[in-house]
Amino acid sequence: MNTNFEPKIVGILCNWCSYTGADLAGISRIKYPANIKIVRVMCTGRVDPTFVLKAFQQGADGVLVSGCHPGDCHYVDGNVKAMRRAPLVTELLKQMGIEEERFKLVWVSASEGEKFAKIVEDMVSDLKKLGPLVPVGGAVKHA
Amino acid sequence: MYGCGDCTTACVLKNRIPDPFDEGLSKRSAAYIPFPQAIPLKAVIDQEECLLLKKGKCSKKCVEACSREAIDFSQKEAVRQVEVGSIILATGFELFDARKAPQYGYGIYEDVYTGIEFERLTNSSGPTQGKILTKKGEEPKSVAILHCIGSRDENYQKYCSRVCCMSSVKFAHLVKEKTDAEVFEFYIDMRTFGKQYEEFYNRVQEEGVNFIRGKGAEVAQVDGQLVVRAEDTLLGAYREIPVDMVVLNTALVPRHDAEKVAQIFGISRSQDGFFLESHIKLDPVTTSTDGVHIAGCCQSPKDIPDTVAQGSAAAAQSLAVIATGKVKISPVSAWSDPDICSGCRTCIPLCPFKAISFDEGRKVAEINQAVCKGCGSCAAGCPSNAIFVAHFNNQQLLAEIEGVLA
Numbered sequence: 001m002n003t004n005f006e007p008k009i010v011g012i013l014c015n016w017c018s019y020t021g022a023d024l025a026g027i028s029r030i031k032y033p034a035n036i037k038i039v040r041v042m043c044t045g046r047v048d049p050t051f052v053l054k055a056f057q058q059g060a061d062g063v064l065v066s067g068c069h070p071g072d073c074h075y076v077d078g079n080v081k082a083m084r085r086a087p088l089v090t091e092l093l094k095q096m097g098i099e100e101e102r103f104k105l106v107w108v109s110a111s112e113g114e115k116f117a118k119i120v121e122d123m124v125s126d127l128k129k130l131g132p133l134v135p136v137g138g139a140v141k142h143a
Numbered sequence: 144m145y146g147c148g149d150c151t152t153a154c155v156l157k158n159r160i161p162d163p164f165d166e167g168l169s170k171r172s173a174a175y176i177p178f179p180q181a182i183p184l185k186a187v188i189d190q191e192e193c194l195l196l197k198k199g200k201c202s203k204k205c206v207e208a209c210s211r212e213a214i215d216f217s218q219k220e221a222v223r224q225v226e227v228g229s230i231i232l233a234t235g236f237e238l239f240d241a242r243k244a245p246q247y248g249y250g251i252y253e254d255v256y257t258g259i260e261f262e263r264l265t266n267s268s269g270p271t272q273g274k275i276l277t278k279k280g281e282e283p284k285s286v287a288i289l290h291c292i293g294s295r296d297e298n299y300q301k302y303c304s305r306v307c308c309m310s311s312v313k314f315a316h317l318v319k320e321k322t323d324a325e326v327f328e329f330y331i332d333m334r335t336f337g338k339q340y341e342e343f344y345n346r347v348q349e350e351g352v353n354f355i356r357g358k359g360a361e362v363a364q365v366d367g368q369l370v371v372r373a374e375d376t377l378l379g380a381y382r383e384i385p386v387d388m389v390v391l392n393t394a395l396v397p398r399h400d401a402e403k404v405a406q407i408f409g410i411s412r413s414q415d416g417f418f419l420e421s422h423i424k425l426d427p428v429t430t431s432t433d434g435v436h437i438a439g440c441c442q443s444p445k446d447i448p449d450t451v452a453q454g455s456a457a458a459a460q461s462l463a464v465i466a467t468g469k470v471k472i473s474p475v476s477a478w479s480d481p482d483i484c485s486g487c488r489t490c491i492p493l494c495p496f497k498a499i500s501f502d503e504g505r506k507v508a509e510i511n512q513a514v515c516k517g518c519g520s521c522a523a524g525c526p527s528n529a530i531f532v533a534h535f536n537n538q539q540l541l542a543e544i545e546g547v548l549a
Contacts, residue, residue: 010544037547041535042475045493046519054541058548069414074431075518076411076495085523 007061007127009036014044017068017109024113032117033124045078049089062102062127069107146185150174153208160192166260169270174205179268229434229461236440239293239394247391248362253278258392265317275321283387285325286318287371289359294394302415304444307392308334312344315352326352327384329359329373362389395444408435409496417443428457433470436461475517475534481507483529490521
């Protein structure tokens with residue numbers, strides 16, 4: 001296995017909790033791997049399964065969707081909608097031969113900067129074990 | 144004008160129905176005046192209990208007694224639709240059911256009361272005309288008051304109910320004022336946060352109330368004698384104190400139907416189940432739905448001064464919305480393209496704010512942008528990709544994903 005492998009992670013974070021939580025990790029100067037690139041949405045309820053597939057298609061090795069804790073959603077229950085869509089995404093990924101560990105849905109509140117850093121760290125180390133995403137069936141990877 | 148109350152004494156069910164206002168400690172009839180400060184102070188008929196309304200058979204003693212011929216059994220509950228510019232929710236709270244913590248013996252031993260029952264007991268219009276009496280009708284020689292029953296407790300509610308420290312101190316003061324009993328208060332911490340609260344606490348300490356720092360662990364009965372067991376954390380000792388009466392000051396909890404109410408008004412709840420304000424410090428009376436304000440204990444446990452302040456703030460903010468006649472909306476909002484929309488209605492139940500309606504004429508979904516908050520749940524669910532969320536539409540987000548991976 002290539003030990004120098006640095007996984008690329010796309011983080012889709014909700015504006016109110018997780019994006020602010022990631023921001024807190026930053027302003028608290030908590031170190032976490034730079035492997036994650038963040039895309040902000042207003043709510044995890046906005047996350048169309050297509051976004052996750054698009055990220056994998058574009059060469060991501062992992063996708064992290066993070067929102068407010070259940071019951072804390074700024075839009076009443078957008079995170080619950082994300083939670084309901086997550087198994088669909090996992091199922092789709094499995095059918096495509098993409099390991100389900102590459103997709104994660106987590107809850108990070110605006111005060112959980114440290115938790116966010118920990119999640120990214122764990123995800124990076126898990127993906128390093130898993131290696132780069134190799135699509136089955138010889139499909140050519142973009143980027 | 145006050146009701147004469149003649150029907151309440153004439154009712155054939157007189158002293159038969161447990162009075163919920165007295166927490167069931169006294170009994171009333173089916174025709175009753177709800178409570179001494181009711182507005183209007185007039186009798187009503189309990190349609191759940193009234194024999195005529197329930198079984199269609201009664202000697203109608205109340206009608207005989209009523210000299211004003213005011214009783215009309217044909218009146219029915221009516222639902223009216225009222226158009227309004229803003230709504231204030233002040234639905235209040237419920238008390239933690241002390242039966243859920245059986246270690247405190249509520250409902251098992253006589254003379255274990257909840258705070259609200261004790262409140263009725265000491266009230267001059269209550270079941271004992273304000274006398275503090277045990278179930279046997281005797282004045283207690285010692286009373287234990289237990290704080291934090293169901294609050295500040297990992298097993299029940301984690302939060303502090305705020306009002307119980309002060310009401311417990313008040314209870315102790317009332318017992319000292321009305322009886323010669325010894326009073327023991329079991330507390331975790333004394334939270335006397337309000338104006339003149341600490342002064343009152345000091346005064347009650349001087350009245351000779353025994354304050355024991357340690358949460359009551361158990362209420363037991365040993366040979367017919369109630370005993371409170373607790374660890375006194377100041378002495379560092381385990382204590383068992385025999386008492387004649389126990390008052391459990393229970394936690395303030397969200398109403399059982401809070402979830403349903405939140406759904407109806409499209410507002411969120413915080414993790415503890417109370418209604419969620421827009422901002423915990425800077426916007427404590429507005430909610431995630433414009434025009435819906437919250438006040439009082441439906442937002443979080445609070446005492447009377449705080450409730451009055453929040454109620455006034457909610458009223459003022461409601462009026463401000465109505466007076467300006469304009470509502471500021473966020474630039475992030477969704478729009479449905481009628482040329483693409485297939486009219487499948489998938490988006491309609493997805494909207495937490497009920498902003499999407501169906502145009503029956505054109506058979507397409509329509510989003511009310513004044514109500515939309517821009518969360519994008521509808522756009523993620525739309526199978527035709529007909530919904531565009533300003534600043535967060537599909538093309539923008541997909542391009543962003545491409546960009547971060549480039």
